[in-house]
Amino acid sequence: MTGNEVFRQQIKQWIDEFERGQLTKKSLYTGLEKFEQAIPQRQDLLYLQTSGTSLSSGVHGILLVENGQVSEIPSNPDDWPYQSVLEAIKDGWHVIQFPNMALLMDESRTYGLGCEFILEKRASGF
Structure with a gap:
């Protein structure tokens, strides 16, 4: 039905x-x-790459998935919807994954993914 x-x-x-x-x-x-x-229920996802593990760290990468589609994000970081994870939380996003500390960059190594937060919003189909 x-x-x-x-x-x-x-x-x-x-x-x-x-x-x-x-x-x-x-x-x-x-x-x-x-x-x-x-x-x-619809799940939107927000991936934020930040300069540190703090919720107030500056965002240096962003990917937004809304309605099952990757959304267009402005190329200028000043025009991004959020400048920190904390701003996204204040806008109703929920952190579902904190940065994996094992993947953090280290000054003596040239690999690593930095700090990535994954956030979600759930919305009804209305």
Whole structure:
């Protein structure tokens, strides 16, 4: 059953219960639970490469995935949506992965990925 069918069926049930004088608070909550289960969730991801492990470290690389698509990011860092991980958190992003300390660059070596934070936002299909 699609989300629209779930909504339509539940609303018709509520109307019928209302017309019979049998609409209850419990029935409304039960219907809301059905809605929540029928609403597809979307996960957006934000990858931020920073100069350090602090949430306030400056961002020097960014990748944004929205609606399953890589979003276009301005080439000028001053125009990026976030200049630190903390700014992204204040905008509703949730950190799901902190930098892997084993991958940090070291002055005596020429390899490493630096500090990458991965953040997510979940949104309903509405």
